[in-house]
Amino acid sequence: MVRTSGAATGPIRNDERKANRMSDQLQGKRALVTGGSKGIGLAIAEALAKEGVEVAICGRRDNELRLALEDLQKTAPHTKTTACVADVSRPAEVLNLFTHIDRELGGLDILINNAGVGIFRPTADLTIEEWDQMLGVNLSGTFYCSRLALPRLRKAGGGFIINISSLAGKNPFAGGSGYNASKFGVNGFSEAMMLDHRNDNVRVSYIMPGSVDTEFSGKAAQEKSGWKIAPGDIADIVLHILRMPKRTLISRVEVRPSRPGKS
Secondary structure: OOOOOOOOOOOOOOHHHHHHHHHHHHHHOOEEEEOOOOOHHHHHHHHHHHHHOOEEEOOHHHHHHHHHHHHHHHHHHOOOOEEOOOOOOOOOHHHHHHHHHHHHHOOOOEEOOOOOOOOOOOOOHOOOOHHHHHHHOOOOHHHHHHHHHHHHHHHOOEEEEEOOOHHHHOOOOOOOOOOOOOOOHHHHHHHHHHHHHHHEEEEEEEEEEOOEEOOOOOOOOOOOOOEEEOHHHHHHHHHHHHHOOOOOOOOOOEEOOOOOOOO
């Protein structure tokens, strides 16, 4: 809550001061959320925009992206938000995305690599195209975006890269060979990039959710599963990472449903 001159009354408690400082910490920062048109990505974009972070989102489908941008503008009408169609598995489209960010936001402070694809079938039944799609979006896309974000973060004096991975990045399962491979890769890539750039004041983290209640699981949006993690829960974790003092890095987070039900 913002208190204006002449506003009503009463002393501000210490916990209110702390909350205001935490909010001010993010105010005016600039963020890119890939795969930001729905699910976890949109929840993160909304949470950032509410904190006064200028947000760019990308996705592969123009109609979904337009609807998501309208939603963001309603959620945070006084915060700058923008959108750009981009398939992060294609380097030329990623370059165009970052050109858009430079033009619209003037730089970058936060990158959330959230775009992801999951195709689940036995290895013998997995096509080369499906394998390439998962590795291209989940792993190569994370690299392409990080590679272009890093010089912008350094120019800004530092920043954050948060990669949305999965518990599938440490726990293999039948039917998940391609998805497991991509997420194991994201985890290893994140840890190495953290070591590469921690002295550039770039903090790299990755989040490994278990079952999240999104369309990614194959169910329609209206078929909610109350026992699953809500997309907003992941957004809260992102905000917590971003609010940590400069001396502290949360390098990885595992999060799972507290009482798993039946899929």
